[in-house]
Amino acid sequence: MYSQEIESLLKSKKIKIGDKISVINGKIQYAGILMPRIGLGDPSSLTIKLPNGYNIGVKYDKDVKIKLLERGKPIKFKPSTITVRKDPSKPTISILGAGGTIASRVEYKTGAVFPAFSPADLLLSFPELKDVANIKSRKLFDLLSEDMTPEHWKIIAKEVVKEIESGSKGVVIMHGTDTMHFTAAALSFMLRDLSVPVVLVGAQRSSDRGSSDNLVNLVCGATVAAESDIAEVVVVMHGNTTDDFCYVHHGTKVRKLHTSRRDAFRSINVRPLAKITYPDKKIEYMRTDYKKREDKKKVKLDDQMNSNVTLVYIYPGIKPEFINSLSSFDGVVLAVTGIGNVPANPTGDKFAQSIIPNIKNLIDSGIPVVIAPQTIHGRLDLNIYEAGRMLNATGVIGNYADWTPETALVKLMWVLGHTKDMNKIKEMMTTSYAGEISERTSVG
Amino acid sequence: MYSQEIESLLKSKKIKIGDKISVINGKIQYAGILMPRIGLGDPSSLTIKLPNGYNIGVKYDKDVKIKLLERGKPIKFKPSTITVRKDPSKPTISILGAGGTIASRVEYKTGAVFPAFSPADLLLSFPELKDVANIKSRKLFDLLSEDMTPEHWKIIAKEVVKEIESGSKGVVIMHGTDTMHFTAAALSFMLRDLSVPVVLVGAQRSSDRGSSDNLVNLVCGATVAAESDIAEVVVVMHGNTTDDFCYVHHGTKVRKLHTSRRDAFRSINVRPLAKITYPDKKIEYMRTDYKKREDKKKVKLDDQMNSNVTLVYIYPGIKPEFINSLSSFDGVVLAVTGIGNVPANPTGDKFAQSIIPNIKNLIDSGIPVVIAPQTIHGRLDLNIYEAGRMLNATGVIGNYADWTPETALVKLMWVLGHTKDMNKIKEMMTTSYAGEISERTSVG
Numbered sequence: 030m031y032s033q034e035i036e037s038l039l040k041s042k043k044i045k046i047g048d049k050i051s052v053i054n055g056k057i058q059y060a061g062i063l064m065p066r067i068g069l070g071d072p073s074s075l076t077i078k079l080p081n082g083y084n085i086g087v088k089y090d091k092d093v094k095i096k097l098l099e100r101g102k103p104i105k106f107k108p109s110t111i112t113v114r115k116d117p118s119k120p121t122i123s124i125l126g127a128g129g130t131i132a133s134r135v136e137y138k139t140g141a142v143f144p145a146f147s148p149a150d151l152l153l154s155f156p157e158l159k160d161v162a163n164i165k166s167r168k169l170f171d172l173l174s175e176d177m178t179p180e181h182w183k184i185i186a187k188e189v190v191k192e193i194e195s196g197s198k199g200v201v202i203m204h205g206t207d208t209m210h211f212t213a214a215a216l217s218f219m220l221r222d223l224s225v226p227v228v229l230v231g232a233q234r235s236s237d238r239g240s241s242d243n244l245v246n247l248v249c250g251a252t253v254a255a256e257s258d259i260a261e262v263v264v265v266m267h268g269n270t271t272d273d274f275c276y277v278h279h280g281t282k283v284r285k286l287h288t289s290r291r292d293a294f295r296s297i298n299v300r301p302l303a304k305i306t307y308p309d310k311k312i313e314y315m316r317t318d319y320k321k322r323e324d325k326k327k328v329k330l331d332d333q334m335n336s337n338v339t340l341v342y343i344y345p346g347i348k349p350e351f352i353n354s355l356s357s358f359d360g361v362v363l364a365v366t367g368i369g370n371v372p373a374n375p376t377g378d379k380f381a382q383s384i385i386p387n388i389k390n391l392i393d394s395g396i397p398v399v400i401a402p403q404t405i406h407g408r409l410d411l412n413i414y415e416a417g418r419m420l421n422a423t424g425v426i427g428n429y430a431d432w433t434p435e436t437a438l439v440k441l442m443w444v445l446g447h448t449k450d451m452n453k454i455k456e457m458m459t460t461s462y463a464g465e466i467s468e469r470t471s472v473g
Numbered sequence: 474m475y476s477q478e479i480e481s482l483l484k485s486k487k488i489k490i491g492d493k494i495s496v497i498n499g500k501i502q503y504a505g506i507l508m509p510r511i512g513l514g515d516p517s518s519l520t521i522k523l524p525n526g527y528n529i530g531v532k533y534d535k536d537v538k539i540k541l542l543e544r545g546k547p548i549k550f551k552p553s554t555i556t557v558r559k560d561p562s563k564p565t566i567s568i569l570g571a572g573g574t575i576a577s578r579v580e581y582k583t584g585a586v587f588p589a590f591s592p593a594d595l596l597l598s599f600p601e602l603k604d605v606a607n608i609k610s611r612k613l614f615d616l617l618s619e620d621m622t623p624e625h626w627k628i629i630a631k632e633v634v635k636e637i638e639s640g641s642k643g644v645v646i647m648h649g650t651d652t653m654h655f656t657a658a659a660l661s662f663m664l665r666d667l668s669v670p671v672v673l674v675g676a677q678r679s680s681d682r683g684s685s686d687n688l689v690n691l692v693c694g695a696t697v698a699a700e701s702d703i704a705e706v707v708v709v710m711h712g713n714t715t716d717d718f719c720y721v722h723h724g725t726k727v728r729k730l731h732t733s734r735r736d737a738f739r740s741i742n743v744r745p746l747a748k749i750t751y752p753d754k755k756i757e758y759m760r761t762d763y764k765k766r767e768d769k770k771k772v773k774l775d776d777q778m779n780s781n782v783t784l785v786y787i788y789p790g791i792k793p794e795f796i797n798s799l800s801s802f803d804g805v806v807l808a809v810t811g812i813g814n815v816p817a818n819p820t821g822d823k824f825a826q827s828i829i830p831n832i833k834n835l836i837d838s839g840i841p842v843v844i845a846p847q848t849i850h851g852r853l854d855l856n857i858y859e860a861g862r863m864l865n866a867t868g869v870i871g872n873y874a875d876w877t878p879e880t881a882l883v884k885l886m887w888v889l890g891h892t893k894d895m896n897k898i899k900e901m902m903t904t905s906y907a908g909e910i911s912e913r914t915s916v917g
Contacts, residue, residue: 072819072859072862073862170822171820172820172822172825173814173817173819173820173858173859173860174810174811175787175789175810175811175814175815175816175817175860176816176817176818176820176822176825176860177789177825178789178790178816178824178825178826179789179790180824181824181825182789206811207810207811207814208788208789208810211788211789212789285810285811285848286848286849286850287848287850287851288811288812288813288846288848288850288851288852288853288854289812289851289852289854290850290851293848293850293851336790339788339791339795340786340788341785341786342784342785342786342808342878343619344652344655344783344784344879344882345619345621345622345623345626345652345655345656346622346623346780346886347783351783354798364786366618366619366651366652366729367618367619367650367651367729367732368732368733369732370617370619370651371619372619372620372622373617373619373620374620375516375617376615376616376617376620378614378616378620380622380624380625381616381620381621381622381625382622402732404729404730404731404732404737405730405849406730406731406732406734406737407731407732407733407734407737408732408733409732410732410733414617415516415617416617416619416620418516418517434786435788438788442790
């Protein structure tokens with residue numbers, strides 16, 4: 030769909046996708062076939078296929094004039110009709126579409142990008158998949174990952190369980206990258222007693238760009254789902270900026286650390302679980318401390334969440350009243366400075382303000398306050414500095430944790446879905462359910 | 474000072490530091506000399522020097538009994554009395570103490586750690602400094618960096634200007650590490666037309682630990698101040714986990730990225746300006762695009778700040794009301810997801826909630842909303858995805874910026890200290906005053 034403005038203009042002029050039109054912008058005039066909006070392309074730019082075969086985008090504004098030149102054939106997305114034969118020597122895996130830029134198919138005839146989710150469509154776009162596994166696939170929803178909510182995490186978790194129960198030897202979820210690490214953490218907590226790999230894959234560059242990483246990430250992800258013995262929720266993404274290999278990141282220990290690089294996802298405070306080389310698709314394990322495939326295990330869905338939780342990064346000059354204003358939440362994660370500090374003003378400096386009493390008030394009123402390092406990397410230790418000890422005395426949860434602020438947030442939502450009792454909350458938060466608190470920092 | 478509880482107990486028993494006391498905790502009894510609290514040690518633990526010369530810490534609680542055994546000689550910190558002779562062949566630099574764990578001197582006789590700020594004290598603790606420069610030094614305040622506020626940034630800036638005006642060829646600021654990158658950004662904006670290097674140094678490990686990094690960081694920092702031609706605000710800290718070299722990071726492009734590692738500070742989206750090898754103190758320049766020393770330039774103090782600004786990291790399920798609740802601030806920085814997204818719900822999903830109208834409301838009411846990447850690394854581009862375009866249309870400031878959320882926060886405080894006019898705010902925010910927006914990402 031184009032923007033509402035363009036769609037109503039087209040409607041008023043009875044212009045349909047596929048018609049030959051002219052677009053006049055001042056002295057510049059184009060004539061060509063009106064194409065559908067390309068994938069996640071600009072909704073306020075008209076895409077025109079010129080007679081030379083190239084598509085161009087023309088930014089629409091009030092000065093742009095559009096005229097119907099010739100009625101054309103409607104352009105429609107036709108699901109592929111190739112027959113996919115099952116290879117009995119290969120395992121069957123499920124691929125679920127949850128949105129993002131990874132799952133799209135370019136129609137080379139028209140240049141349009143369509144979501145592609147049937148097994149036949151996926152194999153047409155990514156023929157290598159058939160060397161990896163037999164594919165079952167379907168779309169759950171088509172959402173940009175910044176719109177993903179805890180409700181969507183629950184839907185994904187439920188559908189993953191269905192796929193596993195139907196016999197799939199692994200599940201791949203195609204997902205937008207912005208919040209993929211939050212979803213990975215959520216699934217890690219919700220899917221108890223996992224028996225097979227659950228793999229999140231995404232693309233940092235869309236499929237209409239030459240540098241797209243979607244093929245390599247999807248094929249490597251499918252390989253992990255089909256062949257690896259890692260019965261954990263993992264993220265499989267580019268390991269560097271070329272197409273040589275992907276890393277398998279543990280779902281609770283991964284964070285997006287670059288806006289655009291293909292190797293934006295990094296393991297935090299641990300080594301990746303494995304490396305998949307491409308194109309030979311060899312799995313090189315880098316750790317042994319993960320849960321292994323077990324055919325007898327039966328996955329349990331434990332998806333109760335309380336999403337009324339917030340995440341606040343501490344900064345210099347943060348006001349005590351800002352902490353007070355968080356009292357409408359059922360839980361608060363504070364991304365504290367350094368090894369575990371907040372403004373505490375033990376020396377009674379005249380400009381500094383302590384937020385210790387305000388944190389204590391939240392906790393005393395029954396709101397758990399969980400801490401995580403805003404440095405992203407490293408482990409908290411509240412026993413080194415005075416501010417840390419003062420913070421610890423308030424009853425915050427998370428001393429010695431090496432989780433990311435994002436994983437701490439998701440875990441607190443999940444824990445608060447199970448109990449409102451502060452002791453039980455503390456007990457659950459400090460228990461490592463899915464590797465979110467490492468025994469020790471293996472990568473310093 | 475010990476905790477208030479211990480101090481009043483000591484007062485009531487007329488026990489002074491230096492007295493011989495007995496400490497009884499159940500069946501365990503120690504007798505020894507009561508020492509001053511060690512540096513940033515636990516204020517609720519008594520430090521006792523045993524007859525064998527070792528210091529032990531005894532955690533104080535209600536069950537611990539204390540008795541005066543023998544009146545002792547008071548233990549006092551004696552400033553060093555060595556005479557420091559000026560070396561006319563060397564430049565003079567200023568070292569200012571702003572707190573943190575870096576600036577402390579261990580009295581080996583007593584084991585106590587005292588702040589050491591006179592030139593003689595500094596040279597006693599760090600004799601190598603005399604090979605680098607003549608030292609002027611004084612203490613501004615002694616603050617843990619998590620207690621630092623915009624008011625302290627102003628004090629530091631003012632005192633740096635005084636030192637430069639008095640003829641110092643460079644200024645070193647000893648500072649706690651937790652918020653050192655915020656202070657570095659603030660000084661970068663406040664000190665206009667810098668003529669000499671202004672160097673922040675800190676220590677990740679305190680001076681009573683064998684692995685302390687304070688010596689190497691201070692000596693390398695002093696070398697940059699005395700010898701380099703970099704007339705910028707920089708952070709000089711360990712470049713790796715050994716003591717081989719330090720990096721010189723640009724003040725607006727650096728962030729603490731580990732809770733405890735000595736190489737926690739990393740340049741973001743740029744290469745470090747230089748590398749200083751240790752112990753040979755050679756400066757290897759890594760870039761040329763910095764402002765150079767200029768004797769004729771006269772530094773200008775431009776320290777107007779409005780600290781009523783907040784920083785919020787976006788997370789899945791963030792509530793529109795949370796954005797509304799920020800209306801009491803004069804400016805808001807949003808650390809957005811990925812390349813520049815927030816929940817926008819262009820597809821009308823039933824669970825997703827858009828915060829676009831709420832952001833627009835803030836801006837329409839005169840509150841500037843500045844965006845920065847929560848991935849830390851990389852550059853924003855709001856023209857790639859629909860949510861980004863919707864966000865851009867609200868009037869947020871920061872499209873194409875590659876600043877960190879922390880630098881964006883400090884800059885917005887500084888800009889709001891100068892104007893309340895939205896157009897002027899936009900103009901100033903998008904002008905790179907201190908390298909905070911790089912021309913292009915030189916390290917991808």
